[in-house]
Amino acid sequence: MKVLLVEDDQFHASYLQDALAEALPEVTEMLHATDGAAGEAEARDARIEAVVMDLQMDGRNGIEAARAIWAERPGTRILFWSNYSDEAYLRGISRIVPEDSAYGYVLKTATRERLKLALRAVLLEGQIMVDREIHRLQRRSASPRNALDDSEYAVLLDLALGLQDKLIAERRGMSLRTVQNRLLSLYDKLGVDGEEIGPALNKRVKALSRAFTTRTLNVETLESAQRDYERWLAGRARSVH
Amino acid sequence: MKVLLVEDDQFHASYLQDALAEALPEVTEMLHATDGAAGEAEARDARIEAVVMDLQMDGRNGIEAARAIWAERPGTRILFWSNYSDEAYLRGISRIVPEDSAYGYVLKTATRERLKLALRAVLLEGQIMVDREIHRLQRRSASPRNALDDSEYAVLLDLALGLQDKLIAERRGMSLRTVQNRLLSLYDKLGVDGEEIGPALNKRVKALSRAFTTRTLNVETLESAQRDYERWLAGRARSVH
DNA sequence: AGAACACTTGCGGGCTTCCGCAGTTTCTCT
DNA sequence: AGAGAAACTGCGGAAGCCCGCAAGTGTTCT
CATH class of the missing domain: 3.40.50.2300 (Response regulator)
Structure with a gap:
């Protein structure tokens, strides 16, 4: 053996x-x-x-x-x-x-x-x-409370790469508003507003930050998502000419 | 010994x-x-x-x-x-x-x-x-190209925690516009716009993302910055009553 | 079939962010 | 001391983001 x-x-x-x-x-x-x-x-x-x-x-x-x-x-x-x-x-x-x-x-x-x-x-x-x-x-x-389903996870990755709502919508084939709904449930599940009494935060950034501290995301995952994104971008550029 | x-x-x-x-x-x-x-x-x-x-x-x-x-x-x-x-x-x-x-x-x-x-x-x-x-x-x-000076680094930490411009200004004792200038130089040094031909990005998020992938920031640093911030918040609440 | 529920989408408004412009202050040389 | 550079600041506008409201579509029960 x-x-x-x-x-x-x-x-x-x-x-x-x-x-x-x-x-x-x-x-x-x-x-x-x-x-x-x-x-x-x-x-x-x-x-x-x-x-x-x-x-x-x-x-x-x-x-x-x-x-x-x-x-x-x-x-x-x-x-x-x-x-x-x-x-x-x-x-x-x-x-x-x-x-x-x-x-x-x-x-x-x-x-x-x-x-x-x-x-x-x-x-x-x-x-x-x-x-x-x-x-x-x-x-x-x-568990139901914190589980990110696949589509939320995909949006989280796009968010983490810095894509804007409109681009995420294009990449994932959703409407702008749907992307924003996904973001809302992400903020909820990542506890972006969770019982903190502090002043308002930039939710996008805080979501990424929490994804890291809760180990939902790590650097390797991010790098591999970046490679995927670049591949998609290249394909898109070709199809648009 | x-x-x-x-x-x-x-x-x-x-x-x-x-x-x-x-x-x-x-x-x-x-x-x-x-x-x-x-x-x-x-x-x-x-x-x-x-x-x-x-x-x-x-x-x-x-x-x-x-x-x-x-x-x-x-x-x-x-x-x-x-x-x-x-x-x-x-x-x-x-x-x-x-x-x-x-x-x-x-x-x-x-x-x-x-x-x-x-x-x-x-x-x-x-x-x-x-x-x-x-x-x-x-x-x-x-090296001059990528060095973050202390005040830029402080702003990066605040950004990473999700603080908004106004709050950062308050915490660091700078004007709003100065905070934004710091952010601009952060974006520059972290290469947020760097020669990428792709579509526009959310710079705030992308900056955090790059800070992670370039190892400028890591999870432990982030967690310790979060503790600092909470301590500051508590102090601020006391002084305001 | 009908009711209940979840998901998607458009609209619109209040707020934040990005950033050019221009005036003022602070630092750094000689 | 004085000139030049660098940093700080306020203003204002375009764009992006957050999110309540309401209408439409699809799914799952009974």
Whole structure:
């Protein structure tokens, strides 16, 4: 059995290697990549079927790498292992997991035993295993009060990029007023006006600010949204001539 | 000689302990705290004069802890050891270093030899030692093109919190128009309009967005600015009755 | 089928923001 | 001290944003 580790921090990588060797004696070959792009290449070349993936890496991050790997071989088993319980990362993952594939999510603060358990369960048995703390987060983000549905999330990304209402309307195919309605519910859900007694705020900016502090958004997500936007812009320019 | 380690990641902490033992046999006592608040208390109680401090920690971060420690005993020698080369952290540090105290900054990606060198140089010899990569960043941030001066930075923080022009003017004691001038130069320096051919943007939001992607700002800085703002608000309410 | 509810859209008004123009103050040289 | 540069300030207008109101469309119950 071959396993690929994708992890850019050397201490964490060597800890992982030890734990993996202990947990899975059936591993015959252990590959190691230190960023998402190298991980993708490695997975393709070596026809890897089991991966342990860090999420937060310089350059190409774990989510993007996982998406690329699953696009080629949806059966690949991936265990995500990360410090970060950011909602932004979770949202990214739940969006790309193929229906029938095995994956797991373990926090780096988990005990060695729990890590080893997850390694066996996901990589060997093909189970799905999500750390309890993560699960709690996902539940919270799915609770009616704070859940952003996909279209609100899309508008949030556009807002974060600095697009004006009219442009968002064009990009998302909604009327101006509908965009503004979405913004209103965003302000509500992000708690922009929430019980603060203070003076009036610039809601647009405050919404972005809260999206960051509540980990609904993070820098990587923002950068990837920017790339999407530029691609769309290029397409639009072509179609308008 | 007593040394205090403040580091919340267990792998990094144990690596640090090893390196410290190798580099400084004269250390007789090694204390360990896992967050900023505990680090402060430990430093005070044990009358610590040498600290190795992680910057990025949950709860109270390294910058705030260092400020508190230096406020009590400016002679304390502090070596910052961190993954993060964010400008936001650097700006924080250069603001609080007492004129005559010894400090250093080493990246976690540095070799063991370089770390040991920095440990000896800063903690034992009281030298100042800054990783070359960090130094490069500081220089860039001091270059005329992108440098935000203190008052621009203050306005950026207020903007990020969602304050409106009028409120910023009140808080910072400037006229409304001056605040707007600051904003204009912020937009310029953050490249809000920079050679992008795309449609017009919401500059306020885009400025915040760019501040994040260029690492001028990060979530911790934002949260601490929010606390400052709330304190100011409370004071203002009292003085107005 | 009909009632209740949610979502979308246009209109309009009050407010904020961006920014050019021009006068005044403050800083910085020689 | 005096000249020139840089920063600060008020005014005013165009554009964008926030949002209440009301009419239209679609969905889900009973």
